[in-house]
Amino acid sequence: MNLKISSFAEYEQVYKQSVEQPEEFWAAIADNFQWKKKWDKVLDWNFTEPNVKWFDGAKLNITENCLDRHLDTLGDKPAIIWEPNDPNEDHRVLSYKQLHAKVCQFANVLKNNGVKKGDRICIYMPMLPELAIALLACARVGAIHSVVFGGFSAQSIADRINDATCSLVITADGGFRGAKDLPLKSVIDDALVQCQSVKRVIVLTRSRTPVAMIKGRDVWWEDEIKKVETQGNVDCPAEEMDAEDMMFILYTSGSTGKPKGVVHTCGGYMVYAGYTFANVFQYNPGEVYFCTADIGWITGHSYIVYGPLSQGATSLMFEGIPTYPDAGRFWDVVDKHKVNILYTAPTAIRSLMSFGDEPLKGKDLSSLTKLGSVGEPINEEAWHWYDEKIGKSNCPIVDTWWQTENGGILISPIAGVTPTKPGYATLPLPGVQPVLVDENGKEILGNGVSGNLCIKFPWPGIIRTTYGDHERCRQTYFATYPGMYFTGDGCLRDEDGYYRITGRVDDVLNVSGHRIGTAEVENAINMHATVVESAVVGYPHDIKGQGVYAFVVCPAKTDNEDLTRKDIMMTVQRIIGAIAKPDKIQFVSGLPKTRSGKIMRRILRKIAEGETSNLGDTSTLLDPGVVEEIKAGAL
Ligand code: WTA
16 A cells, blocks of 8 residues: 555545554555564554554564665665754765665664663764764664753753663763753763663764763764774664564653653554655655754654655754744755755744744745644644745645654644644544543544543554553553543544644643643752742743743742742753743742642633633632732732
8 A cells, every 4th residue: 555645535535444444554554664574463452451562573673664775766865964053064965875874883883882682772962963873773773762852951861861771872072052052971971970770871073072081981983983994894784673672762741750751662663653754744755854853852753763764755954943043044944955845843933933024035945845833732823824934825734743652643634635724733644543532531422522632543653651660651641531542632623523732631731842741840849949839830922832830939039039030940950951941930928729738720820821810719728818919929
């Protein structure tokens, strides 16, 4: 079966088949990939334990699908185009042959450094081709990568390394993002003070900032490559992986506790990332595809590295940010590299929109044919701006809804094939069976309804477990509504049956497309010496989508509130990272609690949203007076 659907009628027919005969459907899709051995059974599943197995018994290596199988046909075609942070630095192009050679080389570096199949490897790197090479090299040798986004603190890295007992870290001396220098190696050094399992750190040269190379532990990427070259180790055979062998871990925030390690496995992930990439973006050979995400997040894993490369695409990787050196940078990149497909986030669109039309002047965007959005609900104003100013009303916009736990896109238009509708992710992709449920878990049928979004049947990219704690996986995703995967999102299905994701219904915030648990931020704030207690909620933010609003009980703040605020910010930055810093901190004498001690977040959310007129029933509160005080002091 062809991966790409070419008409709405075909979509309807394929969707129907995918629901009625899911195993036949996915087997036909999987036939488009290269397997060392085909599966014994397409699907085995239950959502109670949960236990989901796709393509069980099959053997493969995803890097053969992303690299080796393209060498004959696309060997000299660009696999990765890399655009640096500084527009005056040269860009780089790696053909499929070159990328293959570099992945093999670095895979041999990993082997020389003792890496074996199943080992966990933490990657903390800037957006360079070597980051993609590091991921692929891990996959080549069957090591499990755990990429940590460059905005996380030493403490967050240490937590992730320890949770997965990583034996090796791959990093760079430093990185460039906008006007900032990121001292990556130094952050890793701080993290490793707490990590006994790490025996080796491989450091790539990027910024040439002075770094402390620890004897016996730290080695330079470049030196290790030289060793491999002198050994004459040019090739590296791809490790044979079982379809259900663990492929990677990616940590993500939930409503409780510390971030959990979402686990994806080899076969299903490959099929799902590749299939959805080809289909949703309707990728045509030769097109230049630019996803602006960071590889530190799932979007970068699936739609910069694995999805596009598995389809022989040209994937553009950008080191910088949309507004550096000015707000025309994305459009310069599109113009310079004649980008055909642009996949970005609503927060970037809103931010660029706020600069007006000036940054667009003189930029030739005529190469663009398809646009995408991901990470958070896209408001209609941003949707129309994207459509008119960037797509010149001539490019379909795919509003792709999905999650780290999903491996790939679940609900989205198919570019140019199925209809779009501003603010709507529209229809489920083939193989995806969404349902809306009420609080009691009862399925809400029909159209023109809203509820909590669940998925009632597995797709190949579904989370398999949370690393080291399967019970947590069950609790978080499969226990709220028995027999279903619960997304944590609220959703509306309109009269036409189109889905619109309305945002999280749990205590998870989406700040500039980054998932942040309120409990995590509260724990970080509470680490500050003078803080007694805190409660964190989200509020609507023009650019970020949601901002972080913290109500903090801190009796010692008195003499200098601003200084205490800054201290608290610094604490959050230390414990989690800069991305979780509160936008607003309001000092309060107490939090609104029920007699049983539960914080009434509903009230705090309303106050943070500036909706103080109708707070609902406050009579059950232990101290209703505190609400008046909080209202009066709202920021
Ligand atoms: C939100 C990112 C509305 C949603 C791929 C989800 C979206 C969370 C969309 C997952 C969209 C993602 N429309 N909301 N198109 N895409 N979300 O794990 O709340 O970083 O649960 O994965 O982002 O975030 P994550």
